[in-house]
Amino acid sequence: MNRFLRNILIASLCIVAVHIILGIFANGSTDNFYLRFTSSKQNSLIIGTSRSAQGIHPDILDSVLNLKDNNSIYNYSFSINNSSYGKEYYNAIENKINESVTNGLFIITIDPWAISSDSTLHDNEIDINSILYSKKYYNSYPNYEYLIKNYKKGWGNILLKRIESNILFRNQNSLNKIKGSFTFLRKDGLLEVYTSMDSAYVKQNTQNKVHSYNISMSRNKFSKFRFLYLKKTIQLLKKHGEVYLVRMPVHTSLLTIENSFYPLFDKKMINLANNTHVAYLNFVNSSTQYSYTDGNHLYIEDAKRYSIKLAERIKNSQRLVEP
Amino acid sequence: MLFNSIEFAIFLPSIFIIYWFVTKTIKQQNILILLSSYLFYGWWDWRFLSLIFFSTIIDFLIGKSLEKNEKPLTRKHLLWISILINIGFLGFFKYYNFFIDNFIYSFSTLGIELSYQSLQIILPVGISFYTFQTLSYTIDVYKRKLKPTTDFITFAAFVSFFPQLVAGPIERATNLLPQFKKNRKFDYNKATDGMRQILWGFFKKIVIADNCAVFANQIFNNYSDYSGSTLVLGAVFFAFQIYGDFSGYSDIAIGTARLFGFNLMQNFAFPYFSRDIAEFWRRWHISLSTWFRDYIYIPLGGSRGTNYLKIRNVFIIFLLSGFWHGSNWTFIIWGGLNAMYFLPIMLLNKNRINTNIVAQGKYLPSMKEVFSMSLTFSLTTLAWVFFRAEDIHHAISYLSNIIHPSTLTFPELITPKLEMIYTLLCIFILLFIEWINRDKTHGLDIASYKKNIRWILYFIIILMTITFGSFNQNSFIYFQF
Numbered sequence: 001m002n003r004f005l006r007n008i009l010i011a012s013l014c015i016v017a018v019h020i021i022l023g024i025f026a027n028g029s030t031d032n033f034y035l036r037f038t039s040s041k042q043n044s045l046i047i048g049t050s051r052s053a054q055g056i057h058p059d060i061l062d063s064v065l066n067l068k069d070n071n072s073i074y075n076y077s078f079s080i081n082n083s084s085y086g087k088e089y090y091n092a093i094e095n096k097i098n099e100s101v102t103n104g105l106f107i108i109t110i111d112p113w114a115i116s117s118d119s120t121l122h123d124n125e126i127d128i129n130s131i132l133y134s135k136k137y138y139n140s141y142p143n144y145e146y147l148i149k150n151y152k153k154g155w156g157n158i159l160l161k162r163i164e165s166n167i168l169f170r171n172q173n174s175l176n177k178i179k180g181s182f183t184f185l186r187k188d189g190l191l192e193v194y195t196s197m198d199s200a201y202v203k204q205n206t207q208n209k210v211h212s213y214n215i216s217m218s219r220n221k222f223s224k225f226r227f228l229y230l231k232k233t234i235q236l237l238k239k240h241g242e243v244y245l246v247r248m249p250v251h252t253s254l255l256t257i258e259n260s261f262y263p264l265f266d267k268k269m270i271n272l273a274n275n276t277h278v279a280y281l282n283f284v285n286s287s288t289q290y291s292y293t294d295g296n297h298l299y300i301e302d303a304k305r306y307s308i309k310l311a312e313r314i315k316n317s318q319r320l321v322e323p
Numbered sequence: 324m325l326f327n328s329i330e331f332a333i334f335l336p337s338i339f340i341i342y343w344f345v346t347k348t349i350k351q352q353n354i355l356i357l358l359s360s361y362l363f364y365g366w367w368d369w370r371f372l373s374l375i376f377f378s379t380i381i382d383f384l385i386g387k388s389l390e391k392n393e394k395p396l397t398r399k400h401l402l403w404i405s406i407l408i409n410i411g412f413l414g415f416f417k418y419y420n421f422f423i424d425n426f427i428y429s430f431s432t433l434g435i436e437l438s439y440q441s442l443q444i445i446l447p448v449g450i451s452f453y454t455f456q457t458l459s460y461t462i463d464v465y466k467r468k469l470k471p472t473t474d475f476i477t478f479a480a481f482v483s484f485f486p487q488l489v490a491g492p493i494e495r496a497t498n499l500l501p502q503f504k505k506n507r508k509f510d511y512n513k514a515t516d517g518m519r520q521i522l523w524g525f526f527k528k529i530v531i532a533d534n535c536a537v538f539a540n541q542i543f544n545n546y547s548d549y550s551g552s553t554l555v556l557g558a559v560f561f562a563f564q565i566y567g568d569f570s571g572y573s574d575i576a577i578g579t580a581r582l583f584g585f586n587l588m589q590n591f592a593f594p595y596f597s598r599d600i601a602e603f604w605r606r607w608h609i610s611l612s613t614w615f616r617d618y619i620y621i622p623l624g625g626s627r628g629t630n631y632l633k634i635r636n637v638f639i640i641f642l643l644s645g646f647w648h649g650s651n652w653t654f655i656i657w658g659g660l661n662a663m664y665f666l667p668i669m670l671l672n673k674n675r676i677n678t679n680i681v682a683q684g685k686y687l688p689s690m691k692e693v694f695s696m697s698l699t700f701s702l703t704t705l706a707w708v709f710f711r712a713e714d715i716h717h718a719i720s721y722l723s724n725i726i727h728p729s730t731l732t733f734p735e736l737i738t739p740k741l742e743m744i745y746t747l748l749c750i751f752i753l754l755f756i757e758w759i760n761r762d763k764t765h766g767l768d769i770a771s772y773k774k775n776i777r778w779i780l781y782f783i784i785i786l787m788t789i790t791f792g793s794f795n796q797n798s799f800i801y802f803q804f
Contacts, residue, residue, distance in 0.1 A: 001343065001509050001511070003511060004509075004511050004514050004515065007515075008518070011781075011785075015785065015789070018789065019789070022789075151794075152793060152794050152795040153792065153793060153794060154529075154788060154789045154790050154791055154792035154793075154794065155789055156786065156789040156790025156791070157790060157791070159790075160741075160790065164741065180740070
């Protein structure tokens with residue numbers, strides 16, 4: 001028996017040790033969220049779903065708005081299923097901000113989906129499948145809690161993904177000619193999505209997205225719970241600096257669905273901005289100026305152009321409110 | 324509780340330690356097995372523990388009554404009470420909606436509309452497995468092949484033994500029950516081999532089945548978008564998914580039982596190396612095939628009698644086997660198709676020509692053997708399409724799309740492409756290792772290998788599981804049966 005237990009113990013310890021080592025290799029290629037659980041506490045944040053995760057470049061905002069070092073902005077957006085406004089996202093944001101900061105910049109992106117939820121769900125059932133659900137560690141590196149709870153592949157895959165991304169980044173040509181898509185999460189929280197922009201492929205992706213949002217439209221409804229947490233998020237962030245409520249551009253086919261899902265959305269956001277004394281920057285009227293990978297997400301190069309526009313609008317509004 | 328869950332990773336070592344270090348007598352060990360089995364099952368849904376408990380009491384009491392009673396008619400009545408209660412539960416939970424829906428549909432085709440709503444019935448996990456296991460006890464006691472036990476704890480532990488409770492192997496009371504009465508001592512070689520079998524089971528489930536599932540699901544769910552050759556590949560992926568899933572579960576179950584000093588029956592014997600369909604059915608889900616053989620096929624007359632009787636018996640057995648899997652016509656057609664594969668070789672009296680190990684004593688099979696194995700695998704895979712399909716229309720459309728010139732082209736690579744390539748590589752490694760050990764009791768039965776070769780193999784398999792495994796805690800397919 002002792003021999004058996006000793007062998008099992010040795011094998012188990014070896015397996016644990018290998019996993020501890022593999023965890024160290026986790027980076028932006030591991031998955032679309034991991035690095036956001038490893039970065040330190042931040043002074044400025046971009047908040048929202050995958051639209052802002054892929055569509056707002058923090059480095060461009062830093063450069064245009066002259067945000068330096070500690071104040072540089074961090075993209076803390078996840079995805080519609082993980083970071084729609086609610087208790088879990090609120091807790092994650094609260095844990096990500098430096099408690100002492102009072103001069104930060106916070107961009108809260110909003111759209112009708114981020115304040116809606118499945119009409120059949122009770123408030124306490126919302127977000128139980130979110131990646132943010134019941135997390136204790138939001139800022140530790142390596143974050144084994146995240147990897148144990150959320151990484152559903154063998155951890156050796158972390159190494160494989162890392163090798164794959166290194167090969168792809170070394171050969172920029174292969175990234176530009178990619179078939180399908182490849183994602184990489186940057187250290188500043190931006191999710192880079194490299195995907196084919198072949199018109200037929202984009203058209204198909206857009207149709208798929210329209211289909212899935214039509215389903216969401218029939219299933220979802222405006223959520224008082226989410227709206228309450230959006231308001232609470234604004235109030236929390238206002239204590240730490242300037243807050244901007246931003247509606248990002250989106251393909252017209254999706255905008256049509258959004259407008260029919262929630263016709264008074266803009267009015268609601270204007271009222272919210274007025275009541276909470278923050279600026280509301282609406283970009284949906286410039287939607288046709290950009291190209292999208294699937295109708296919902298800005299193409300990486302257009303996201304850069306959009307980020308410049310957003311930064312300039314913020315700069316202008318800052319100028320307007322300066323004493 | 325799933326074998327591939329964190330909960331089980333805590334549960335198993337805890338029970339193992341208590342079993343060997345705390346309990347002192349067989350009775351205490353059996354009580355521990357009973358409690359841990361109820362915990363294991365109740366983790367999924369504690370409400371259905373009452374079903375197992377009820378079946379246990381009924382069969383325990385009927386077993387005792389069968390022993391006491393000598394009157395043939397009373398004994399027959401007792402047997403039928405057990406059969407009706409057990410099959411009654413199974414019928415209600417598993418087949419009630421199927422029969423009602425088909426009944427209403429039949430009337431509607433005659434122009435008579437009946438209004439009825441199907442019940443929202445949750446299927447208790449493993450009900451088909453433990454029902455058959457308890458039935459085997461009552462039937463064997465009735466046939467006086469087995470003396471009934473007078474110890475309720477022992478009997479309850481036998482019915483609910485957690486390693487094989489929810490997906491088999493379906494144990495015979497004649498094999499398993501006596502083991503609960505014997506003194507069990509820790510055996511290093513047995514436990515080590517159990518661990519090897521568990522490792523192999525996890526490899527088959529986590530690396531093979533769960534990775535194949537990604538591509539099989541993608542192809543089956545979007546079959547109209549793919550070429551004929553990709554559809555063939557999708558069926559092959561499903562063939563390995565179901566093999567990895569089910570035989571992986573059996574390996575983990577048998578290995579776990581060995582850790583506690585029990586020997587369960589072999590449930591899979593490298594079925595994809597079979598040279599004909601009869602051999603396949605002697606190697607696939609052996610515990611169910613032999614259950615049907617012993618308790619239905621042979622009492623019906625088996626392969627004796629006129630050709631009509633032979634054909635009838637084969638069809639009964641295969642259709643029942645299909646229906647056992649689920650209340651869907653796809654399973655019945657799957658069973659019927661296998662019956663049709665089996666009939667010609669049985670009628671030509673060639674169903675027992677391949678009873679030895681393929682290419683025994685050789686490294687490679689002959690061309691004839693390769694051809695026979697490929698043909699058997701192709702026929703089986705074709706039948707799996709019905710097993711996997713959502714309904715008959717889905718299966719027929721899928722197969723119709725295979726009959727197309729595009730079947731002669733190279734299959735498309737499904738995204739994620741890299742993962743598809745390494746899944747194919749893992750299937751190749753699975754086949755290679757199983758081929759080498761095809762005369763053993765399981766794929767990683769390597770006790771006779773040199774120590775360093777064994778450790779290299781462990782290292783490779785663990786490394787592959789860590790690298791390519793899917794740890795999504797996907798349920799086992801056979802839980803739904």
